[in-house]
Amino acid sequence: MEEKPGQKRPQAVLFLCGQNSIRSPMAAAMTKHFFGKSIYVTSAGVRKGEVDPFVTAVMDEIGIDLSKHKPTTVEEREDDEGLSFDLAISLSPQAHHRALELTRKLPIEVEYWPTTDPTIVEGSRDQKLEAYRNVRDELVRKIKQRFGPRA
Numbered sequence: 485m486e487e488k489p490g491q492k493r494p495q496a497v498l499f500l501c502g503q504n505s506i507r508s509p510m511a512a513a514m515t516k517h518f519f520g521k522s523i524y525v526t527s528a529g530v531r532k533g534e535v536d537p538f539v540t541a542v543m544d545e546i547g548i549d550l551s552k553h554k555p556t557t558v559e560e561r562e563d564d565e566g567l568s569f570d571l572a573i574s575l576s577p578q579a580h581h582r583a584l585e586l587t588r589k590l591p592i593e594v595e596y597w598p599t600t601d602p603t604i605v606e607g608s609r610d611q612k613l614e615a616y617r618n619v620r621d622e623l624v625r626k627i628k629q630r631f632g633p634r635a
Contacts, residue, residue, distance in 0.1 A: 493631055494570035494593070496524040500579035503533025504555040506616075507575040507599050510539060511623045513548050519631060528561040530582045538602070542616040558582060567592070575599040597626050 497515065501508035508527035515525045533555045543550045561567065567586065571593045574580035583594045599622060605615035 493523065496569045496571070497526075498561070498567070498569040498572045498592075499525070499527040499575065500558065500572055500583050501527070501529055501575040501599075502578050502601075503531050504529030504557065505533030505536045506539050506602060507619060507623070508579070509550055509553045509555075510543060510620055511573065511575065511627065513543060513550055513553075514546075514620075514624055515627050515631065517548050518627060523631065526561065528556050528558045530558065530578050532557050532560070536603075538612060538616045542613060542620050545617070546620070558586075571595065573597055576601065595630075597623075599623065 497512075499508040499511040499515075504527055508529060512525045512527035515523060519525075535553065535555065539553075540551050558567075567590055569590075569592055572583040572586055573595045574583040575597055576599065580594070580596045583592075583596075586592055587594060600615075600619055602612070602615035602619045605612055
């Protein structure tokens, strides 16, 4: 994940997770927030999930609005805009397998950032929100480490 000497920042990044409802939209939105138009970023899922209100809540806490996000599959993304990405970052095992499949037909680099699924946490609303915050904060660290300081 850490940028290697001579490794340049990609121009276009696709974040992938299972349902494009939690991890990949968080990662895409934060990358856009930190790096603006210096990197084209989007997200997709292996399957289409549902909008998750906990995601909206924890992203609002850091000033990023994800209320208009609509989960999208890799196939829908390909149909809408093609898959012209330098880098695919998978955030779950299932998404990693799908990202590796993309390398069969596209010249795309793949990185795997194993990221906890916050929906597995049980408990109170506050405990669930804390799990989502932990995922958000972990992704912030990984994004900043991989893509460098804010442009």
